[in-house]
Amino acid sequence: MSDERTIFELLQIGREDAAAIGAPGRAPLPYKALRELAARVIVKLNDLGIGRGDRVAIVLPNGPEMASAFVTVASAATTAPLNPDYKAEEFEFYLNDLQAKALLVEAGSHSPAIDIAQKLGIAVIELTVPKGAPAGYFELTGSTIGETASPGPAEPGDVALILHTSGTTSRPKIVPLSHRNVTASAQNIVHSLTLTQADKCLNIMPLFHIHGLIAAVLSSLRAGANVTCTPGFNALKIFGWIGEEKPSWYSAVPTMHQAVLSRGARNKEIIENANLRFIRSSSASLPPQVMTSLEEMWNCPVIEAYGMTEASHQMAANPLPPSKRVPGSVGIASGPEIAIMSAEGKILKSNETGEIVIRGENVTAGYENNPKANAEAFTEGWFRTGDQGIMTSEGYLTITGRLKEIINRGGEKISPREVDEVLMNHPAVDQVVTFALPHEKLGEDVAAAIVLKDGHNATEAELRDFAAISLAAFKVPRSILLLDEIPKGATGKLQRIGLAEKLGLVT
Template sequence: MNFASLPDRRASLDPDGAAVSDGRQALTNVQLLRRVQAATRHLQDLGIGPGDVVALKLTNRVEFVLLLFASWRLGATITPVNPSMTDVEVARQLKDSRARLLVSEDGEAAVADGTAVLAVGELRDDAAAEPDEAPLPDPSTLALLIYTSGTTGVPKGVMLDHANIDAMADMGRQALEVGPADRCLLILPLFHVNGIVVSTLVPLLAGASVTIADRFNPQTFFDVVERERPTFFSAVPTIYSMLAALPDQVRPDTSSLRFGVCGAAPASAELLTRFEARYGFPLVEGYGLSEGTCGSTINPVAGPRRAGTVGLPFPGQEIRIVDADGSEVPPGADGEVVVRGPNVMRGYLGRPEETAKVIVDRWLHTGDVGRLDADGYLTLVGRSKDMIIRGGENIYPKEIEDVLVGDPSVLEAAVIGVPDEKWGEVVVAYVQPRPGSAVDPSALQSRCARSLTGFKRPTAFFVVDAIPKNPVGKIDKVSLRAAHAEVSARS
């Protein structure tokens, strides 16, 4: 599917059908097309053309979707920016991506030299203007540049071309059995690849509609469900845990929902079973990563769902489990999860060596440890990286450790994830002072607040005489986690 022309196709097939809405506006298919055409001309007048990068630092709103399609019609690339990022983080992404334009919420100041800024409220919406012709971009044209942290601590730009998103959206449509009668409730952030691909492009490709919800609130979520009558939505385990913890007297009408997708972090089989028993619709757990354009496995919507697993490969993808030498292991044996398919990213922007490490013979090496059963269902058993997952957000300790050791009083820092009932994991930091120095945790807290997004900031700082090391002199996070758990159990 050529997504640049998807608004045209929808307007032709069903002009007055519902397309996309948020709390401020609701667009039919023909209105979506006209607004996309107006946004395209606006970007063009600002000098945006083929190969340019447009950064969107926006909350979830209709304009995000308009700018996606408008940029693609011009052969440009979208890089989503988390609105909660610090100015330091935003400037780094804008510089690395070489963004020509940043579209931000009204009233925000510019954060990087050399990047033009457009306030979203100024986006042209002249629906009566002369219509344009939908182009046919080359499938290898870069569509999305999704930034994800790496083990080096430096965020990397995951390059997803039109062939990637075309393949992933069609895979999602097939696996989730989405059709024109569906309505997706979008509650995940649009700066995540799931929000763009699974919650927006999949339903729009299938002829369905998208309702963009305000910021998730467990107290009002089911009010939105009862009012909007969606047929499915995607969320992370933390959201399902919050909903499962609502008072027993909360008994909403969920009859419109066919299923909920659960991903981005491991969920317990107990949570999935308990949630479905209470609310009457199934949760289908899946697994994927940005480098694979979002999803690689999913439990079947209509077929056998196996709680505790993350399901079967999406149509058109292959999953293998390999040992340290790259040899495939038999069913039931643990090893690294590797993925192959047309959804696998082009690579990391400007990082050919790192790309070559994770994509070997077209197989994407995820760094996750899992096993396949005899029927091909994947179970994740661990992470070979030190990644922390807080409420579905991926956090790499090295990025935080680099901020902490930048303090002149800190000799060394080790960041770990510790269990948390609400978020799954939260960040804590262990710091070792420089000789003759005293560490001030409140100063470290302020330092993190200046450089790190809120969810990356440690919830606690522990000042220790020495950070444990393994026999080869590397920080031993296994023993650090064990010691932390032991202390926590005693307290």
């Protein structure tokens, strides 16, 4: 068990002169400087009237300063990173909902969040990067808003990070994560990936999302390793970054992995000279075909992991070789306990299908101001993930679908993932998302949105016939849409819920 119960304590681990936070084309910030920065940020925020438990919304572009702002501001207060691409209305909702005490933005920023903060009477703090400063170094300026109620470094039970659930079907829920939660999760990831001070992560994930914040940034700092922060995912630039920065790993969502794969043939020299120890995939299911192609391309294992905001990210992960990996499975419990539960709340046996439930130090204590959601989410101390799955006697977990995404076609239950995996085997198919299409008699029918590979052709009828070889008739998509691109969420995830509406299929 780790002794580092707060982010500030976790920052003390790395060797003083070792690189902590980096960025392409910039000098890295050593651990000694990061620790000094965190200590200064605590004092500065306290001077401005912000301390433990006060909420600071962070609206910064992806990059090293977003990473260092997260860990240093969390050392003093509660961070609430927000997507910089939100519109004014969205900022108003989130800043109100969070009851933010301050908003942190880049000096010179034109974010609509600033006008909204001023309208709501929320203090604005500006972050400046001095010319020539190492990656992640910054200075803060702002007006004092009064005495700090709780100064000094945050404590283990304090809330380090607040995020909202994606809210595809309902109002987003507030998920508070304590220092104890997030440091436990970082330690779980270090353990499952055997991260050491010699590792270097290339972060391409957005840093307003749990995946990038914990899996890339906090786990690297927990290992005393380096995290090099890019401006965000860019399929045209990632090979250049890998060539220049020589990372030992990166973590991404499946759509990013597919985009990288599609450009592999043009970057053979970089691929040959890359020194990746592994690649990690999380936040959505990785088609087995994509995993195989990635491993062949990079000549390293692809580790599929399973995470969610309420668990401070990671819950399960496939182990690294020589331990057994199971393609299509999200691996074994990695930190929290995992079980499969029936709808009635009974723990099921191996190979029985039910809801995946978890409990452990990385799991949130509950949603904020939402007793109804908490009553539905917790049973006998177990958190109900909303995912349906099955666990083998060896402890390998396979997700069979999101309970809300299971298609109910006239009483027949269909897992969209099963249909996805069959259609992905067609040689012309690059991406597929199977989803529910409202039907007046059946309630729901099966539909699929498909992107074809460059230079390949296939008709709807041909794809339906192909699916029918492997699937029972009721599982074959009644409607197949051939698209240039499938709409994605802010983090690059393909979203099944609401896709029929997004594609204009529901009147």
